[in-house]
Amino acid sequence: MGSIAENIASVRESLAKSAAAAGRPVDGVTLMAVSKTRHADELRAVAAEGIRDFGENYLQESLDKIEALADMPLVWHFIGPIQSNKTRPIAEHFDWVHSVDRDKIGRRLAEQRPAGMAPLNICLQVNISGEQSKSGCLPEQLPALAEALDGLPNLRLRGLMAIPQATDDERAQRAVFARMRALLSELQQEHPQMDTLSMGMSGDMAAAIAEGSTLVRIGTAIFGPRDYSQKS
Structure with a gap:
């Protein structure tokens, strides 16, 4: 891996190539830096390269970074599993939540969003591969x-999010992302404001963009291997 600036340049080049191959405008895909386990100074270095969207999984760690970087105009996304007793600080500090997978969580976020803040953007997390170890509702539960x-x-x-079962087979990657695109299209018939497909990570970004992703969540390709000792 190179420097953070070099890594971001490489990711942006790959994103642009994937968008062009799919006949899509590059500005139709938001690049989010997945910054769990990363220090605030590393996030500053990423922000210095023009990235404003950051995805966090671990609540206390993320709150510390949000406070440390309050001087910067960043957009904070919570992308990890949500416990009921953690909804209030998430509702109070984040701009987006990608991991809403049940009615109770969504209602608590709505009730606990402070007055005067913009509405909290949410995505419904789909367990698209049916893995017991993964969070997310089943596709058939989405309409309700x-x-x-x-x-x-x-x-x-705003839309849907998924973390499919890992595979290096691009055809398999595209098949599952195509299913996500179809699910969103179906929901848009009743909920036309849904405009977001949060899907695609360092290993499957190209396939996700080919199938309509509007936001890719990139960690390793930007920061390098994770240091889990920083988890909190």
Whole structure:
């Protein structure tokens, strides 16, 4: 791996090539830096390269970084599993939540979003590969969940998120991302404001963009291997 600046340049080049191959504008895909286990100074270095969207998984660690970087105009995304007792600080400090997978969590986020803040953008997490170890609702549960959460005060239902089963087979990657695209298209019939497909990571970004991803979540390709000793 090179420096953070070199890594970001490489990721952006790959993203642009993938978008061009899919006949899509490059500005139709947001590049999010997945910054779990990373220090605030590393995030500053990423932000200095023009990235504003950061994805965090671990609540206390993320709150420390949000405070440390409060002087910067960053967009904070919570992308990890959510426990009911953690919804209040998430509702108070984040701009996006990608991992809403049940009605209870969505309603708590809506109730606990502070007055005066912009509505919290949410994505419904889909367990698209049916893995027991993964969070997310099943595809057949999506219509009811979207109906329950759309229109709640302080929330804005924006789209879907998935973390598919890992594979190096690009055809298999595209097949599962195509299913996500179809699920979003179906939901848009009743919820036309849903415009976000949060899918694609360092190992499958090209396949995700080919199938319509609007936001890719990139960690390793930007920062290098993770240091889990920083988890909190």
